[in-house]
Amino acid sequence: AQSVTQLGSHVSVSEGALVLLRCNYSSSVPPYLFWYVQYPNQGLQLLLKYTTGATLVKGINGFEAEFKKSETSFHLTKPSAHMSDAAEYFCAVSGAGTYKYIFGTGTRLKVLA
Amino acid sequence: NAGVTQTPKFQVLKTGQSMTLQCAQDMNHEYMSWYRQDPGMGLRLIHYSVGAGITDQGEVPNGYNVSRSTTEDFPLRLLSAAPSQTSVYFCASGGGHGYTFGSGTRLTVV
Numbered sequence: 001a002q003s004v005t006q007l008g009s010h011v012s013v014s015e016g017a018l019v020l021l022r023c024n025y026s027s028s029v030p031p032y033l034f035w036y037v038q039y040p041n042q043g044l045q046l047l048l049k050y051t052t053g054a055t056l057v058k059g060i061n062g063f064e065a066e067f068k069k070s071e072t073s074f075h076l077t078k079p080s081a082h083m084s085d086a087a088e089y090f091c092a093v094s095g096a097g098t099y100k101y102i103f104g105t106g107t108r109l110k111v112l113a
Numbered sequence: 114n115a116g117v118t119q120t121p122k123f124q125v126l127k128t129g130q131s132m133t134l135q136c137a138q139d140m141n142h143e144y145m146s147w148y149r150q151d152p153g154m155g156l157r158l159i160h161y162s163v164g165a166g167i168t169d170q171g172e173v174p175n176g177y178n179v180s181r182s183t184t185e186d187f188p189l190r191l192l193s194a195a196p197s198q199t200s201v202y203f204c205a206s207g208g209g210h211g212y213t214f215g216s217g218t219r220l221t222v223v
Contacts, residue, residue, distance in 0.1 A: 043214035043216045044156075044203065044205075044214040046212070049210065090156065099144045100146075100161060101146075101158070102158075103156040106155050
């Protein structure tokens with residue numbers, strides 16, 4: 001079975017500051033891990049994914065995440081926040097080779113001018 | 114443009130009414146799923162399908178039916194709408210390497 005915990009339902013950062021959104025997972029099989037972004041009144045868009053191989057994954061819009069098996073974490077970072085990054089972010093896990101995704105409850109990112 | 118198309122975008126139902134939410138994809142994906150999104154609860158899986166003729170239940174299947182007669186279409190049926198089914202519904206297609214989501218259907222049951 002898989003589960004996902006996103007720490008912090010709301011995160012505020014200043015424009016230009018580091019963005020760090022936390023995601024911890026549990027999985028009884030090797031996990032595939034994902035981050036999705038949702039802008040207001042829109043569907044979800046894939047930011048990045050980890051399946052196998054390199055543990056540091058780069059995605060769109062300058063975001064990246066690192067898979068740390070020992071810490072069961074997949075935190076999302078961006079060195080410098082932009083106003084356009086304001087959105088809700090979801091972490092998701094699936095078992096390798098399966099198709100059932102389990103989503104976290106989401107983190108709403110606010111960027112302050 | 115290739116993607117996942119959901120209709121309608123908005124719907125208001127009375128308690129006890131039935132309706133079908135439509136979902137179609139043109140990417141030839143075998144895997145499709147339905148999620149509902151509620152504040153503070155993230156996305157919860159309702160039903161999914163790994164190919165035409167094959168469906169299975171997710172976390173919250175009660176009150177919903179699905180069928181998959183073609184690769185392209187995966188409709189979600191509400192048999193007798195209840196206020197607890199007020200939510201935003203998303204259809205997704207893809208698989209282990211990432212989903213493509215539709216733009217959602219906002220359903221209100223009064």
